[in-house]
Amino acid sequence: AQTVTQSQPEMSVQEAETVTLSCTYDTSESDYYLFWYKQPPSRQMILVIRQEAYKQQNATENRFSVNFQKAAKSFSLKISDSQLGDAAMYFCAYRSDSGGGADGLTFGKGTHLIIQP
Amino acid sequence: DVKVTQSSRYLVKRTGEKVFLECVQDMDHENMFWYRQDPGLGLRLIYFSYDVKMKEKGDIPEGYSVSREKKERFSLILESASTNQTSMYLCASSYHSRGQEAGYTFGSGTRLTVV
Numbered sequence: 241a242q243t244v245t246q247s248q249p250e251m252s253v254q255e256a257e258t259v260t261l262s263c264t265y266d267t268s269e270s271d272y273y274l275f276w277y278k279q280p281p282s283r284q285m286i287l288v289i290r291q292e293a294y295k296q297q298n299a300t301e302n303r304f305s306v307n308f309q310k311a312a313k314s315f316s317l318k319i320s321d322s323q324l325g326d327a328a329m330y331f332c333a334y335r336s337d338s339g340g341g342a343d344g345l346t347f348g349k350g351t352h353l354i355i356q357p
Numbered sequence: 358d359v360k361v362t363q364s365s366r367y368l369v370k371r372t373g374e375k376v377f378l379e380c381v382q383d384m385d386h387e388n389m390f391w392y393r394q395d396p397g398l399g400l401r402l403i404y405f406s407y408d409v410k411m412k413e414k415g416d417i418p419e420g421y422s423v424s425r426e427k428k429e430r431f432s433l434i435l436e437s438a439s440t441n442q443t444s445m446y447l448c449a450s451s452y453h454s455r456g457q458e459a460g461y462t463f464g465s466g467t468r469l470t471v472v
Contacts, residue, residue: 249397275461285447285463331399335461344390344415344449345461349399 242267244334246348253322254356260307261317261351263332271337274308274315275345280328288330291315293337319353327355360384363448363464370471376435378467380448386460387452389431390415391423394445394466403446406431438471445469 243266253259265274276288291299291308298306303320319326332348364379382389388407392400402415404423412423420442424432431450435442448464 246399283445283447283466285449287461343413344388344392344402344405345400346402347392347400349397 242269242272242334242336242346244332244346244348246330246332246351248351249349250352250354252354252356253319255322255324257322258318258320259322259353261319261330261332261353263315263317263348265313265315265332265334265346267313267334267336269336269338273335273337274306275333275335276304276306276315276317277331277333277347278326278328279331279350285331289317322355324355324357327353329353361448361450361462361464363446363467365467366465368467368469370435370438370469372439372471374435374438374471376438376469376471378433378435378446378448378469380431380433380450380464381429382431382448382450382462383429384450384452384460384462385428386450386462387428388450389425390449390451391421391431391433392447392449393417394447400447403433438469440471443469443471 245264272293274291278286278288289301305318307316329350331350333345361382390405391403394400406412406425422434446467451461
């Protein structure tokens with residue numbers, strides 16, 4: 241079974257600075273997807289960024305980028321120029337491609353990100 | 358705007374009651390999921406369904422059952438609610454996809470308290 245580990249229960253960063261959230265995963269598969277989700281107090285899960293395992297290039301979405309190290313099974317999220325609206329729980333998630341997504345996402349335990357004004 | 362709708366945002370039930378949590382999606386997705394979210398534990402998969410009337414156990418199915426009579430609706434049932442089932446419940450859906458993004462979409466969650 242796949243596992244996803246987020247080793248930082250809570251992180252704090254000053255507004256406008258850069259923060260990196262860590263995620264490692266364990267799988268024996270070669271085809272999979274990795275995601276970072278944001279969950280603000282509204283509870284709505286919002287997709288921040290995704291990475292296809294077969295792509296070597298790291299995904300980037302505006303201020304959000306990932307460092308995907310497939311051999312090390314590491315998938316960290318970098319948030320540049322942190323803003324107050326970035327404060328939320330962040331979840332790393334894994335999805336196997338073998339079942340076409342039918343068997344759901346495996347989530348880490350989450351990192352609570354605090355933005356200091 | 359496509360969405361996954363959970364019928365209740367907050368719910369309070371008594372121990373031993375039968376509880377139904379309803380989830381409806383309007384995206385014609387094949388797959389639907391129920392997760393439970395607890396502080397420090399992340400989201401854990403309870404049950405999922407890849408087609409009408411089909412269901413599969415996730416990681417923590419004990420004490421729960423599900424029903425999917427129509428493609429758009431996926432119900433989570435607590436046959437006899439217990440206090441350890443007090444939690445946040447999230448529904449999600451996706452389309453069946455290999456080799457491409459499956460479009461996971463989540464509901465806003467139901468916070469269930471069992472007293």
